[in-house]
Amino acid sequence: MSPGFTEFLLALQDDDTMLRRYRLQDLPALVVSARAEGFAFTGEQARSAVLTLELAVALEHERNGVNSAERLWRDRWGTTYLEYLVDSVAGRFTEPELHRLLAGVS
Secondary structure, three states, X not given: OOOOHHHHHHHHHHOHHHHHHHOOOOHHHHHXXXXXXXXXXXXXXXXXXHHHHHXXXXXXXXXXXXXXXXXXXXXXXXXXXXXXXXXXXXXXXOHHHHHHHOOOOO
């Protein structure tokens, strides 16, 4: 079985060169490029995974009494969306947590 979107995010976290290669691609181009590198996920799976991660981060902030919208905006400022997703969203979770959160999605 080919690695899915979770493994793709983990690979981007571990490889700055790979992240730079993908950082300006739109979702359809990203899916095609990732497939060429052996990752198997659809645009819909990627969107669902991203939504799941962003909701998990926002809920955690709310539980902790943090203004999540303000914090997430600061984290997003000056980066591409993919960099923000890899560093500030997915980067908040350990590898096992990412696999657990995204088990039914990607």
